[in-house]
Amino acid sequence: MINIDSELLARNVTEFYNATSEIRRMELQKILDQFLETPYAWNVAMSLVTAPNPTNVQFYGAKLLHNTISRHFDIVAENVENISALKDFYIQTLTVGTGSLSHSVINKLSSGLAVLMLKSLPDIWPSPIRDLMLLWSNQLELLLRVIAEIAVEFYRLNVSLDQRNAVKSELNNTEISVIQISQHVLEDVDSSPSIRNAAIECIELWLKLPGAKLETYLGAFDGIFANIGNDFPPLTRILLTIKSIEGLAQMPKLIWQITQFVARDVCPRVQTELNSLLSLNQQHNHSSDGMNELVPLVSAIAEFGHDFMLCILKIVCNNIENQNIVSVFISLCQFFFNVSTLPGTFPIDECLSELGEPWWCSLREHLLMADDGSTWNTGRQQLRNEITKLYLEMLRVIIDKFTYVPDRMKHFDKESLERFEAYRTERNDVSLNAIQLEPEQTVQLLAHSLEHSLDIFDQNRSEAILHLINEAADFINDSHLPPLLSALRKLVPVDIWISRGVSHYDDGFQRYVRTLLTLLQTMDHLLHSSSDGQALLPHIVHTVLSCLSLADCATLKPGIDEMALGTLTAMLKNKESEIRNRIDAMDTIIQKCYEHFSNERRNSNSRLVAMRCVGIALSFKQPEFILTSLNQILAPRLIELDSLASNFTLSGQQQDKVLFELGILSQLVATLEPKYLHADATQMNGSVILPSVVNDSPVRLIIDQTLPLFNKLLSNNNETPSEKLISMLCDVLKSTVHSLYTQSAPLLDTILNFVDVIISAHPRPACELAKSLFLTFHKNRDETTTKLIAHLAKWFADELAFLQQLSTFDAIDAEERVEQLLTLGYYVLKKFWDNLLFVSSTLTTTNQMEAGTLCCAFVRHFCLIIATVLQHSKNPSLVQLGLRSLFHLLTKCNSVDDCPPLSDTIGSVADQLTSAVFVSIRSELVTGNINVVADILHALASKYPNVTRSTVLALSGGDSQRLNALFARPNKFDFRQICATMHQTALLQKDPTI
Structure with missing residues (x-):
């Protein structure tokens, strides 16, 4: 207990508020804060309040009392006389002190008395509110202030649940009396403004108490509303309070x-x-x-x-x-x-x-x-x-x-x-x-307003209307279109706006163009859904193309030219687009977009999007035209790329050029494949076109000419190729696979060998490229499946060998390739499972038996990698991925009864899987996936009961009677329950505070 008298404490408080030295002020702050923590200061605190001390000292005394009662009531209440003394002090001081004490001191004393009343309920002071009502029947404002503080302090009350419920019950029982007093004050025409505010505040705060009965307040609301109609802040509070009940x-x-x-x-x-x-x-x-x-x-x-x-x-x-x-x-x-x-x-x-x-x-x-x-x-x-x-x-x-x-x-x-x-x-x-x-009238209003604004070339008002139309576009249908199409016919190219005195660099005009392009993309499906809308498309295309000339003065991304090109792309890719059959419009698109691409002052991304538009537009042309145009586009690109690839070392600027050239190839490969390539016969522009063979396709032409350059880029560079370069090469090959689809089979060996080369150093782009292959050929049951599985098995075998030779398994988490390979394996299980099943169950020929062996090897290596990850990884996301992948594999395998090779393969490593999964129960890394752990153990115990049971018995904590009974009769619910219990127990042993 701190030994200090009241006079010294008062001097310390006074000095604290008057101190000019920061050091001395901090010393005094420490002394005063320490004194606030002592449970034996209430006598001293009362003397600070009652003595003729400065307001700061009196407030500190009231605060000290409040803290003592709030935090140390049990110690103070050891002697019932202490409570009586405190009660008498509060009542007497507040009764006689309203005229002499400051508002801040009275408010703090009111809070302190409220805490004392709440803490004393229900045994020490059984009915404190009723006692105060009788005592202060002639001091209603004081009474209401204290009662209001009771509602405030209730939420800060730190007592047992039983006592809190008892306190809440007593407050609910007193609620009617509180309302009656407040209502009486509000109905009394002689009540002063301050007492009316006290009554309103009291009702407002008591409304927030738990269990408040709203119907008991009905009579008081008339009085409240009549008194606060002109006082906006309390009216706001009352409305919000009532609304929340x-x-x-x-x-x-x-x-x-x-x-x-x-x-x-x-x-x-x-x-x-x-x-x-x-x-x-x-x-x-x-x-x-x-x-x-x-x-x-x-x-x-x-x-x-x-x-x-x-x-x-x-x-x-x-x-x-x-x-x-x-x-x-x-x-x-x-x-x-x-x-x-x-x-x-x-x-x-x-x-x-x-x-x-x-x-x-x-x-x-x-x-x-x-x-x-x-x-x-x-x-x-x-x-x-x-x-x-x-x-x-x-x-x-x-x-x-x-x-x-x-x-x-x-x-x-x-x-x-x-x-x-x-x-x-x-x-x-x-x-x-x-x-x-009212959709029809809304569209008419907006369309007529837009038409008028466009007539007078008001770009700012037009932009606002376009913005509003764009927001409403989801609710516009074909029947609403006519007035809107009429307004869109008023659109004019950029050069006409410029001729009217609008600047390229005008913020308002650029904002208008951006909003217009956004709306056109939003409404693309509507424009193609009616004959009038399709008839308007050439005019819209002409307007959009004119936006390519607009110099962007803002730093916004994407730029206006990119937005315009994106709008064109959306129009061209619409399957119902009439533009595809308009030779003049397609020729204009090709010409303007190629001109934009050729403008080296434009940023690289904009130029690449322009080339994408060229590719899409070309893909609807005749084969001869496509190939001729492609040769004109490719010739300078290939020369540039070959020149760059011949360098033994690429500077940063040269590498950027390489990435740009590869980007061009990627855009062309992704878009140039003629739309009739995979059809039996297609009618275009009135002519019937027979399908081409893959060797005549533009995409194959591009790839045949560029693959040697890819190898040259990888072999001639003294330094390890950058991730950006590898990613771009993979993008080109992915686009090739997507364009040619299963007709890319002749390129499969080349692409898989490329993946073999890069997968260890660049696992992310390599695995993404591999995913595209497995997805493309997931319906094939031929040599493509065998080739894919052979390389898949090799990748996972190499990864397992790599993990096993690591000097420290901490390095697992530092290797991105583990996560990427597991992600690829999980993807293969989802998209390529039928192929795996077919290969492993069809073992009639030597080639088929070899493929089945490779398939089982992949599954085995996949399982062992997961076991290694579960045993040694400290990466939560990697552990979660391993668990999810293993559970998916077991679920797939257990649902098939006629594929012994796969089941036997998993069975051959079931002991290692069981051990890794069971031990992981004790790890905090599986907290969010403990049910998955339990489901995996249940699946293993159901499919391989002897191996699973013997493995668990040999592990620490695996020989309990409950586990023995569980393995005798595997039940999914019981597995989840016992695994959750074991996990929580293990965490508590590590950290008892959990």
Whole structure:
């Protein structure tokens, strides 16, 4: 116990607040903090409060008392007289001290008394609240302040669960008395403003207590609402508090009572305040700062409406003939309409218009509810017809509020601009709400507005409308298209905008172009779904191509040219695209995109996307045209690539050039394969074209000419090829496989040998390339399957040998190839399982027997790698991958009864698998996958009972009676239960605090 008298402590407090030396202040802080922790300071604390000390000293004394009772009540309560002394002190000091003590001291003393009352319940001070009600019947403000603190301190109460429940029960029993006192104060016309605030605060806080009975507060709400209608902060708090109370949704009368109050009393006052602020802003060019005080209240009203909209709507619709009820609801809608359509630019002129969105979204959702035959549907339809007008008018206004106004925006700071951009995102629902309620009128409104804006070349307003159309695009169908197509016919190429005085570098124009391209991509399916839309496509393509000339002044990614090329790609890849049959349009695309590609001032990514468009467009041309064009494109590329590949060392710049040239090949290979290659006969541009053989395909032509260069790149480079280079080579080969599909079989040996070379140093791109091969040939039952399995077995055999020769198994986690090989193995089990099954079960010829042996070798090596990982890895994701892969293998194998080779192969390593999996139960790495561990053990015990049982018995902790019984009769649920218990026990032994 700290030995210090009250006078010395008071001097320390005074010195602390007056000290100028930081060192001395820290010393005093340490002394005062230590004293706060002692359980024996309450006598000294009382003397600090009662003596004629400065306010700082008195507050410290009140705080010391509060801390002592909160943290050390059990020690203080060892002597019942201590509690009596504290009770007498608090009551006497607060009774006589309200006029002499500061508010901060009184508030802290009130909190301390509240804690004492709560801690003393139910045995030491059985009915403290009732006692105070009798004692302070003439000091109601003081009484209400203390009672309010009780509700606050309840949530900080640190007592046993039994005592907490007893305290909660006593508070619930006293609730009616508290409400009655508060209601009396609010109804008394002579009550002062401060005591009314105390009563409101008391009700607000007691409403938040667990178990509060909302129906007991009904009588008090009238008084509350009448007293706080002009006081926005407490009104906001009350609304939020009431809204959060569980069970309110089942009290429609109270919900309507609050709704009426808000509509008739609160909203008109808020509207009056808003009108005053708007007038002031217009006269003196003030900012929206004055509106900030209204934000919490308007937001609270909108959230209340959002949460209870269904209840409110049912009341209104069931009483649709009652004009008083309907007018209440309509007035609320009008209020939110006024808020949502406030004049001016957000957030400079106003900062409230976004707050009504929860109201409008919830209202739209419930107006569109499916007809369930209930009596309120007729009223809902009438209400919908009336309210829809507001949604459409709001959409008309939001166009202006979404428009970037250059004269205003140039004065925006960074924060204001970010808020405006966020505002546009948050208010997208204006467009969504309108189109769901009235799609035809919504599209007409937006289309006519766009048409007018395009006529007068207003890029900023056009951009805002395009943005809103894009948000509504998911709800636009064929029947809504005509007015929109009419507006899109007004689109003009970039050069015409430029001729009208718009700059290439104008932010507004670039924003317009970006939004237009985004919309065209979104609407691509709609444009192709109607004859009028398809007829418009050449005009749109011409407009999009003109965007390639636009110089990007922003640092945004992707650039405008890339967006334009992406839009073209989407149009070309649409299977219903009429553009494919328009020779003039395709020729223009090829010409413009190749010109863009040839412009070396453009960034590499943009040029590659342009080449992709060239490839797609070429793929719809005649074979002779494709090959001729390809030779013209490839010739300079191959010369450049051969020149670079001849270098023994590549500089950084040279390697970038190599990557670019390979990127060109990848784009061409991915797109150039004629669309008729795999068909029996295809009609194109009126001609019937017979299928080509693979040797005549453009893709095969490219690969035949470039594969020698690939080898040259790998062999001539003195340094190890970079990951980027290998990845790009793999991308070219993957694109080849995807384009040729199973007709890439003649290239299979070359590609597999390439994977053999790179898989150890570059496992990620190698395994991704291998996956594409297994997926492509997963339906084949021929020599391609044999070749794939042979290389697969080799890769896993090499990996197992590599792991076994590591000097330390910690290196496993440092090797990415382990994870990549396991991922590949798991992929093969999912996509290539039927092939594995076929090969391992068809053993009639020598070749088939050899393939079956290789298949079993892969499975064996795969299992042993997993066992090694489970035994030695400390990487959670790698362990999880191993468990998931093993479980998948066992599940697949156990579901097949006619494939002994695979089952026997797993059985040959079942002891190692069982040991690794069983030991892993003790590892924290399997906490999230303990059920998978249990399921694996269950599968092994079911399929290989003798090996599994003998292996587990030989392991530490494996000879328990429960495990013996479990292995005698394997049951999945029991395995999960015992594994979870063993895992938790092991963790507790490592860390008892778990």
